[in-house]
Amino acid sequence: MRGAGLRLVAAIAAGAAFVGLIAGSSPRLPLPLFLLVGVLGVVLFRSRTVRAIEVGWTGAPAPAPAPVVAVPPLPLGAPRGGGGSVARALARFEARQLATGACFAVGIGFWAMVYLTFGVLWVDDVDRSWSEFVGRLTMMSHPFAAAAIIAAHRNRTRSTRDGCDELFDACPADADTRTRGHLATAWVGAVVCVVGAVGMLVLVAARNSRLYGPFDREVAAELAATAVIGAGAVVLGVTLGRWARWSLTPVLAVVGIGVLGGQINQIGGQSWATDRLLSTFVPSGGIDALYYTRPVWGRTAWLLGLTVLVGVLALVGRRPRRILEATAAGAAVITIVAALVVVRPASRSDAASIAERIAQPVAHARCLPAGAGVRVCSYEEYAELATRTVAAIRPVAAAVPPSAREGVTFLTYFEKRDRQLQREVRDALAGRTRDLPGGVLRLRFHSHPDNFAASRFRLAARAVGLPTEARPGGEGTVVAGQARGVVALWLATRGMSPADTARRLRDADRSPGDPRDASDRGAIWPGGCSDEPSVLQWSPTDLRAARLLVGRPAAVVANVIRNDWDRFTDPVATTDDLLRAVGMTPLGTPERIEAREYSC
């Protein structure tokens, strides 16, 4: 039975590598994964022939009589521990060294930068569902993980660097025991990552109340994956330190992981492929999490299996082999099974469920009234998004004459390209018609303040008969000099705070050196930075007119607009006509505006 475990691992790995080579071009069976597993297996297999660490002392024993005593008495009654207790004692010591090291401090600093970036400076840009955000926690832990790899490597190679190897080699605790002590510090990386991730969640929750959606079991899986990444980084650093002591080795490993992860993340091209979950960092699928499957627990198991395998590599050559072999075999099985779980196609039922959600968005939506004739519908999972949108647009709806708001529906629906979907979902959608009610207004998945402002603008544009989406090419519709454009601006700012109103209608004068022309300055449709092209384009003169209108008593302006609604929503009516009707001085001919595509 001796070596059976390793032979099993090698056989499985070799089989996996073979399958990978045969089918490596398929996105379902990524070549890098199988090659990686194959290499691990070969290394483990070859380890059976690796000489003991203490090279030279492995010759045949001399034909001398046995020692006088097998186990000498302890000096001074010293409490001597076995290999396990020595490794634990070393782990406590090394954990302190690891956690107080400069590289580790840099890693903590990286976490602080992540906090500063996503939790403070640009916290508003964290504007999707909790599910989306939680899915990025593992990626956020990567800067720390990179530093932890280097820190653990430096910790493991410290004795060599400082010339202590000879002294330490003469001690009872051998190199393997020392390595086990270092490996046992992996918990430090795990704890830092979990604390960092939980802290990030708390910080974002405290500073951004607009995230929505369920905070479900995926959170536990993602936190577990984050912990494994932290632990895995330490384990990888130790393993590299055991076998590759060159100081640049961990840096090369970090770069290699980045390159390999980047390659894996491109599997599937524009389509979402769960194979990407084999990467340690996973980008967004480019579509909302409701539209693709993500076997997050499988991914966590995959990362865990890899971590254990890498840890086993650090102890190759250790005796007795039985535990190591059993651990390697178990980890290899977990790794391969988890990888297969991750890369398997979406189940028929999952694909059908997603396809149904895409084809019948209304059937899966929960709708809330936002004033007579206006309702906001979002997927049931995202009810909070609808609630917050209702709060944002209710004043706008109230200001619109009843005849102009009848039957207006905001709706979340699949707004991306079908080719971004998983193949199984595309197959399930094939031939199905999309049951999208005519005239619905797009309710986007973003929760940035700009997105709610865009919903205001969209409702106001619909009310005055203007387009609510950009043209197919992305260009906006020019409404410069048209009264209805200014009416839309006035409506969109109903109920808005004065500061927000001023910001939304801002048209900074051109200063010397400012390259923005009138067309640029009139493109104020909100949300350019969250994938919302400018739907309408005003002129700076229109914006000035809107600011003047906002400055007049709302009741006066409302009366004028409502009483002459048909006239002021007619493209023929000019901005000056509207100003005159309100009793204000006309501003003259507006600037010439070109239709352009705008984005952040």
Added chain:
Amino acid sequence: MIDPTVHLVGLRKRFGGTIALDDVDLEIGPGVTGLLGPNGAGKTTLLRIAATVLAPDAGEVRLLGYDPRVAEDRLGIRRQLGYMPQEPGFHQHFTAFEFVDYVAILKEWTERKARHDEVRRVLGLVGLDAVTHKRIRVLSGGMRRRLAIAQSLLGAPSLLLLDEPTAGLDPEQRLRFRELLGAQRAGVIVLLSTHQTDDVAALCQRVIVLLGGRVAFAGTPAELAARAKGRVWLADSRDPRAELAWVTSEGRVRHIGEPPASADLVSPTVEDGYLVLAGPAATESAVA
């Protein structure tokens, strides 16, 4: 009962084209044994083999009754071993206490309180009580040497191997070191490599002289000194026929070899015996 010997038979070790040890046969028992020899004579190689950190190319090694080629025996040796390498490295950012504490863990002292007590004990033995919590990087060279000695004393080992332990120590510390070794419990084998013949004279019950990787002498310090009996003279001027000659602090010239004119015969020392044995090759290290 441990077999209290270091037993080396036919020991050979070669580094590339250089022969470090050549057919060395030694039997070393309890007590302090000094290892003398010029640079490159094989002293450090011998100590490294005895410390189980280096394997010989040929020959039989038996330490405390154990065969270091057997992993379990090697562990048994290391559990009874205190070793101070010639150039012990230090983790400079550790404190003195932390460093010895770390070595204590590697020596399987896993119970925290007992270990810390032992660390404090050995630091006290070498007079480093006052600097236990200072970083090693701020310690002087002599203090670091004492720190290296301290770690070797952890657990009162049965086999203590010290490679040039007194190099860099001031006279007071050298005296203290001699006291320390003198106070080792009975049955302990101490093997120390040194260039200080006065240390050998003061400390060692036995002395071994290695020359060119071979054992040139093994006996007591008095026997080594006796090798120069009748061959050490003091004269007022240097005689060109002398095998070795150097000016003493009194201004006279000490000769080894045939008597110069009007010279006084003097009692030989261990150093004289060593110099007679080693000849001019020894002067670089020994006389200096």
